[in-house]
Amino acid sequence: MIIEYTGAQKLKGTLLFFEPIRDIRYGEKVVIRSEGKTLNGKVAALSQSVMLIEILGEPYGLNIDNLRVQFTGNIFELGVSDKMLGRVMDAFGEPTDDKGEIRHDKLLPIGGSAYNPVQRAYPNDFIQTGISAIDGLNVLVKGQKLPIFSVAGASTNDLAAQLVRQITPSGKNGAVVFAGIGIKYEDAQYLIQSIRSGGNFERTAIFLNLADEPSINALLLVRSALTFAEYLAFEKGYDVIAVLYDMTNYCDALREVSSRREEIPSRKGYPGYMYSDLASIYERAGILKESAGSLTQIPILTMPDGDITHPIPDLTGYITEGQIVLERELQQKGIYPPINVLPSLSRLMNHGASDQHRRWSAEIYAAYAKAKKAEMLAAIIGEEEMGETEQRYLAFGKAFERQFITQRNEENRTLEQTLAIGWKLLALLPPTALTRLKPQDIAEHFQ
Amino acid sequence: MAHIISILGPIVRAELDGERVCIQDVAYVGELGLTGEVIERDQKSALIQVYEETEGLKLGEAVTFTAQMLSALLGPGLLGSIYDGIGRPLKLAGTRISRGLKLDPLDRDKLWSFTPFAKAGQKLEGGEYIGAVSAQDAFEYRLMVPPDKNGRVSFVAGQGEYRLDDTLIEFEDGERLTMVQRWPVRIARPFKERILSKKPMITGQRIIDFLFPISEGGSASIPGGFGTGKTILQQTLAKWSDADIIVYIGCGERGNEMTEVLQEFPQLADPKSGKKLIERTVLIANTSDMPVSAREASIYIGLTIAEYFRDMGYTVALMADSTSRWAEAMRELSGRMNELPAEEGFPSYLASRIASVYERAGAVRTLGGDTGAVTMIGAISPPGGDFSEPVTRHTQRFTSVFWALDKELANARFYPSINHLLSHSAYAISVKSWWEAGYPEWSELRLWVIEMLQRDEKLQRIVKLLGSEALPEDQKLTLFISDLIKEYFLQQNAFDAVDMYASPQKQICMAKALKALHQWWKRCFEEKGVPAGQLKDQPIVGELLTSRLGVPNDQTEWFDAWHKRMETRYETLLLTFGEIS
Numbered sequence A: 001m002i003i004e005y006t007g008a009q010k011l012k013g014t015l016l017f018f019e020p021i022r023d024i025r026y027g028e029k030v031v032i033r034s035e036g037k038t039l040n041g042k043v044a045a046l047s048q049s050v051m052l053i054e055i056l057g058e059p060y061g062l063n064i065d066n067l068r069v070q071f072t073g074n075i076f077e078l079g080v081s082d083k084m085l086g087r088v089m090d091a092f093g094e095p096t097d098d099k100g101e102i103r104h105d106k107l108l109p110i111g112g113s114a115y116n117p118v119q120r121a122y123p124n125d126f127i128q129t130g131i132s133a134i135d136g137l138n139v140l141v142k143g144q145k146l147p148i149f150s151v152a153g154a155s156t157n158d159l160a161a162q163l164v165r166q167i168t169p170s171g172k173n174g175a176v177v178f179a180g181i182g183i184k185y186e187d188a189q190y191l192i193q194s195i196r197s198g199g200n201f202e203r204t205a206i207f208l209n210l211a212d213e214p215s216i217n218a219l220l221l222v223r224s225a226l227t228f229a230e231y232l233a234f235e236k237g238y239d240v241i242a243v244l245y246d247m248t249n250y251c252d253a254l255r256e257v258s259s260r261r262e263e264i265p266s267r268k269g270y271p272g273y274m275y276s277d278l279a280s281i282y283e284r285a286g287i288l289k290e291s292a293g294s295l296t297q298i299p300i301l302t303m304p305d306g307d308i309t310h311p312i313p314d315l316t317g318y319i320t321e322g323q324i325v326l327e328r329e330l331q332q333k334g335i336y337p338p339i340n341v342l343p344s345l346s347r348l349m350n351h352g353a354s355d356q357h358r359r360w361s362a363e364i365y366a367a368y369a370k371a372k373k374a375e376m377l378a379a380i381i382g383e384e385e386m387g388e389t390e391q392r393y394l395a396f397g398k399a400f401e402r403q404f405i406t407q408r409n410e411e412n413r414t415l416e417q418t419l420a421i422g423w424k425l426l427a428l429l430p431p432t433a434l435t436r437l438k439p440q441d442i443a444e445h446f447q
Numbered sequence B: 001m002a003h004i005i006s007i008l009g010p011i012v013r014a015e016l017d018g019e020r021v022c023i024q025d026v027a028y029v030g031e032l033g034l035t036g037e038v039i040e041r042d043q044k045s046a047l048i049q050v051y052e053e054t055e056g057l058k059l060g061e062a063v064t065f066t067a068q069m070l071s072a073l074l075g076p077g078l079l080g081s082i083y084d085g086i087g088r089p090l091k092l093a094g095t096r097i098s099r100g101l102k103l104d105p106l107d108r109d110k111l112w113s114f115t116p117f118a119k120a121g122q123k124l125e126g127g128e129y130i131g132a133v134s135a136q137d138a139f140e141y142r143l144m145v146p147p148d149k150n151g152r153v154s155f156v157a158g159q160g161e162y163r164l165d166d167t168l169i170e171f172e173d174g175e176r177l178t179m180v181q182r183w184p185v186r187i188a189r190p191f192k193e194r195i196l197s198k199k200p201m202i203t204g205q206r207i208i209d210f211l212f213p214i215s216e217g218g219s220a221s222i223p224g225g226f227g228t229g230k231t232i233l234q235q236t237l238a239k240w241s242d243a244d245i246i247v248y249i250g251c252g253e254r255g256n257e258m259t260e261v262l263q264e265f266p267q268l269a270d271p272k273s274g275k276k277l278i279e280r281t282v283l284i285a286n287t288s289d290m291p292v293s294a295r296e297a298s299i300y301i302g303l304t305i306a307e308y309f310r311d312m313g314y315t316v317a318l319m320a321d322s323t324s325r326w327a328e329a330m331r332e333l334s335g336r337m338n339e340l341p342a343e344e345g346f347p348s349y350l351a352s353r354i355a356s357v358y359e360r361a362g363a364v365r366t367l368g369g370d371t372g373a374v375t376m377i378g379a380i381s382p383p384g385g386d387f388s389e390p391v392t393r394h395t396q397r398f399t400s401v402f403w404a405l406d407k408e409l410a411n412a413r414f415y416p417s418i419n420h421l422l423s424h425s426a427y428a429i430s431v432k433s434w435w436e437a438g439y440p441e442w443s444e445l446r447l448w449v450i451e452m453l454q455r456d457e458k459l460q461r462i463v464k465l466l467g468s469e470a471l472p473e474d475q476k477l478t479l480f481i482s483d484l485i486k487e488y489f490l491q492q493n494a495f496d497a498v499d500m501y502a503s504p505q506k507q508i509c510m511a512k513a514l515k516a517l518h519q520w521w522k523r524c525f526e527e528k529g530v531p532a533g534q535l536k537d538q539p540i541v542g543e544l545l546t547s548r549l550g551v552p553n554d555q556t557e558w559f560d561a562w563h564k565r566m567e568t569r570y571e572t573l574l575l576t577f578g579e580i581s
């Protein structure tokens, strides 16, 4: 029997002030009904005089005169089962495709809880992405959280799809969980098609929340998707790749919800707790000692105005294990993928790459940084006026962007191919400039 | 019985039922017994900051009060352990940290071999040693009378094996001392007096030891945007600093970084003692996915443990990564309490809190008369990498060393990415005598390096606009030698087995080689006008560069041989240059 309560005192934005009732849990899931409309809500504050319910959804059409609330007695949970692979779902895990109901094996709280660092296993295993800028210079490791910082106008969708296609574990234990957050319908369709064209439709689960849905659903959607991803990885032993796209929409939704709660805003209006909130999402990646699977996260975000110091990329970069940064200027030069390697980083590279590979990478980085300086100088004084060394760096930079970074959208390079291109490029430089290599590296590759 | 009357996030109000409740007492909240701390009191109720997730709590659930402040349990067994922000031992916790978990921080059943120092009839003051304890032949824990106790000894346990709670000392007034003591974490442990330590904490990192040294008991901050190398630098210092004890606090940062330390430290050996690094290390972890409310406490737990080892007469290095997360936790709590925010939403007491934390660092004469030190190094994560924000600014005021990390250097993979123009150390003068006692050339070489870098800075402005070709030959020499100073001396790879730690001897050798090289260059240029490019491109220079990764600390004779070869080479050049060949 469903018991519904009346007792709404005030409705303000998405906050419902309600008469307190005994035995209500803080954070409890509630169902609100009024004028034929049904919405989910959550108990957001409790005191003896009033209970505050946060409405998850647009409150228009609610009327406090006939509003009723059903208290579920539970905090938010997601029903999970591996039957969710191959399906398209909403923020609550309800299917939105036409393949019928999903039977769930169990319910899991979507908030997750902190992992004990003692029980984590440090991610070490190299994943070949087939993309030189990543495999060579910013190695991706199984269980890593490595975001893509995109800019408007860069071919983000192509890169994201290529990446996911090329890294999806091929065994029967590989799975992709895609969380589409507030993205446009056509972008969502395109991405889903490209990911599925890799042929692993049956092992892809899609959680989709479109741009016209209430923003608070975005907050739930990411958590639902990750709860499912964790279930697959840590209870069912899958190697899961979770793609979260676009985290900028997520953060904007968080800002909107926070401002409706009338919280004091921090930088650019985003709430002061955005760091912890994002951490509670990104830290759900990893490998655990007691489980067979792994959860690798590829969050994608769009840097507002291309500004990497904007709170969204900034706080993300402080939490994730590196970042792949796209640049409009490279895109305009016709370079695909338009990855600017200088601000890009993989923090787990030290474990996922060999010693020589790391020295090689440091050397390429140093050279490309100098090439960029030479490029600036060339713009001022002209190439002819530059010294011989500077010209060599300039040539290195051009060749690097054209031969190393540039590759075709379906090109899947092996690590050996990537390294070989790099050695060839380093040979363009004066040997005394190679201060990060060891004598044996030089002997092995240049004589 | 006290019970919950309101819940808002981590802040819970309990109506009291006659309990005696003081500010900062620890409370257990609800059926699960979530740990919290009293932050406000009025006539009828207490406001509690709960250190665990409060979801699922109900009004009316019971609250109990412990009548104790948040304390650290101090005693043998701390080393090699990892605790969360409120002192729970994580090695005993599950994969996910369950709420309301209560675990003994130290193993009460383990036997430790005790050697008494105190004698019956002796009058002992707080802080004086009563004996020492060791496990296998690892580390010696010196046991002291708790700072707030004293008395005349009526009983001393004999040499032998004891458990933590066995009575080792009894005073005439009946007070019993065991191996453990409790100390409230927010109160600094007392000492007799501060002393000025002139000994540098040697870190094996050239740019630090040479240019921006830190002394034992000093305080330093490492500001830097994300990815500039704060954590690696902290970990590197934790590995190679010549402190006796390391306390490493992961405050609001990644779980994997703590996992990494846990995995690596048991395998690496301390260069000084040869023992495993983990045996001198205590870890505190409030990772970024753990509750924010416990984040603020984690720094104080770490400080208290550090002071405890200081009181044993040891030198302790404390790393806090990152203090920004601690400050932000304070901001969040302050916001929930509706305090009036000052700059950037931080409470107005931000500066004084930062000051009081760094005040707990220092070299001291302990209550027991020994000397010990806590050296504190805090990482700062400025939003957008902008050093003008409040946490960076205030920390810079209250610390004596500032290692400013630079995005551009990090992007070029130049590590450690310490910007030598923005960084500074107030200890360069005080540590001079220590260095000169062992390495008389230190000051002179240091000044030479600084002078070259300063000249280079001026030249770089021209180079940026006109290219290096525009410089006259003698200035090119400055440019080239500075380039070598940076690439060969200041740059250091934390992941290379040889380069990760440079002994003071090797540091001196490397700097000396550069200076000698520069002198020869100048001579060749002045006497014969040999062009700078030709001087720089001699293979002997390349040979020197390989010594950074190629010559281990115990093979510094290599440099003597190199000097001989170098001199011959340039002498020949000087003789033959200009001859028709």
Ligand SMILES: Nc1ncnc2c1ncn2[C@@H]1O[C@H](COP(=O)(O)OP(=O)(O)O)[C@@H](O)[C@H]1O
Residues within 6 Å of the ligand: A345, A346, A347, A348, A349, A350, B224, B225, B226, B227, B228, B229, B230, B231, B232, B233, B415, B416, B417, B492, B493, B494, B495
């Ligand atoms: N001294 C160093 N030697 C080699 N690599 C380094 C060094 N310092 C930092 N790095 C590289 O930079 C990355 C980011 O460093 P990290 O300390 O995690 O940055 P932060 O804590 O400032 O965000 C590391 O993963 C590592 O690859």
Ligand SMILES: [Mg+2]
Residues within 6 Å of the ligand: B230, B231, B232, B253, B321
């Ligand atoms: Mg860090």
